[in-house]
Amino acid sequence: MDHDNFITLPYKLERSAPPFEENDIKSPENLFRHILKKYTKHDDHMFDPFAGLGTSLFVAEELNRIPFGIEAEQQKYQWVAGQLENWTHLVNDDAANLAKYDFPKMDLILTSPPYMLRNHKWNPVFGGDPKYAGYDKYLKRMGVIFGKAAPIMKKNAPLIIQVDNLTHGKIFTPLARDIANAINKNFIQTGETIVQWKIIKGEAKPKEAHTQFLIFKKR
Ligand SMILES: C[S@@+](CC[C@H](N)C(=O)[O-])C[C@H]1O[C@@H](n2cnc3c(N)ncnc32)[C@H](O)[C@@H]1O
Numbered sequence: 001m002d003h004d005n006f007i008t009l010p011y012k013l014e015r016s017a018p019p020f021e022e023n024d025i026k027s028p029e030n031l032f033r034h035i036l037k038k039y040t041k042h043d044d045h046m047f048d049p050f051a052g053l054g055t056s057l058f059v060a061e062e063l064n065r066i067p068f069g070i071e072a073e074q075q076k077y078q079w080v081a082g083q084l085e086n087w088t089h090l091v092n093d094d095a096a097n098l099a100k101y102d103f104p105k106m107d108l109i110l111t112s113p114p115y116m117l118r119n120h121k122w123n124p125v126f127g128g129d130p131k132y133a134g135y136d137k138y139l140k141r142m143g144v145i146f147g148k149a150a151p152i153m154k155k156n157a158p159l160i161i162q163v164d165n166l167t168h169g170k171i172f173t174p175l176a177r178d179i180a181n182a183i184n185k186n187f188i189q190t191g192e193t194i195v196q197w198k199i200i201k202g203e204a205k206p207k208e209a210h211t212q213f214l215i216f217k218k219r
Helices: 029-039 055-062 074-081 095-100 135-152 175-182
Strands: 006-011 045-048 066-071 090-092 108-111 159-162 166-168 171-173 187-199 210-218
Touching: 006 029, 029 055, 029 108, 029 159, 029 210, 045 055, 055 066, 066 074, 066 095, 074 090, 095 135, 135 175, 175 187, 175 210
Parallel strands: 006 187, 045 066, 045 108, 066 090, 108 159
Antiparallel strands: 159 210, 166 171, 187 210
16 A cells, blocks of 8 residues: 655544543544544454544544554543443553453554653653653563554554654654664554644644654564
8 A cells, every 4th residue: 555655634623632631632533534544444443552532443433443442541541431332442451461352353553652752751651650760661661562462463454653753942852763663573664644734723723733653564
C-alpha cells in the first residue's frame, strides 16, 4: 500500500473529555477516522495499547470496525468502557501484560502513546514510579510493550503510531525517531504521514499546526 506523505485534516475534538481530564490529551477523531478508513475495512480488528480516552476505539465502532484496547488508568478505563459497545474488549492493565489476555489477531494496531521529554525523570509508562525514572527506561519499556503487541498482529497488519517530536524551551526531543528505534527489534518503519491541521472557525485550535503518524510492519 502507498502511504501519503502529507495530508490536511480539519481539527476538531468531537467527543468532549470527562471533567477529570484535560481535553488536549485526546487525539482528534478525524485523525483516527482517516487512518481506520485507509488501513482497515468493515469488521476488521483494531487494537490500541494506550487507549486513553478511547478515541481510536469509539471511531472504530462508528466505522464498524471491532475495537480492542488496554488502558492503565482506572478512571479513564471506566469512563471509556462505560460508553463503548464492545466494552468487554477493553482491559484495565499495564499494556506490558497484554499476553495475559486472550486477544484475537489484529488487522491494525493504532495508538498514540504517552509522550516524554528526554530531560524529564517522571516516566509516564510506569505511572511515575521512581524505580523506572528517566527517558532511557521509557524507551526501553516502549520496546517491551510493542514487542508484546507483535504476536497479536495478523501477518502484514500495520502498526500505526501517532507521535510528535517535542520542543520544550531549548530542549528538543526527537521522540518519533527514538520510539522507532526502541521498537526496531520487532518493527520496521514503512512510511510516515505528516498531518497539517486545518483550523475550523468556532472550534478549539490545535496546540501545534501539525501532527504525524508513523507506519510500521512486523519484521
Ligand atoms: C496520549 S494518551 C492516549 C490518548 C488517546 N489517543 C485519546 O485520544 O484519548 C496515552 C494513554 O496511555 C496510558 N498509559 C500510560 N502507560 C500505560 C501502560 N503502561 N499501559 C497502558 N496504558 C498506559 C495513559 O494513562 C494515557 O491514557
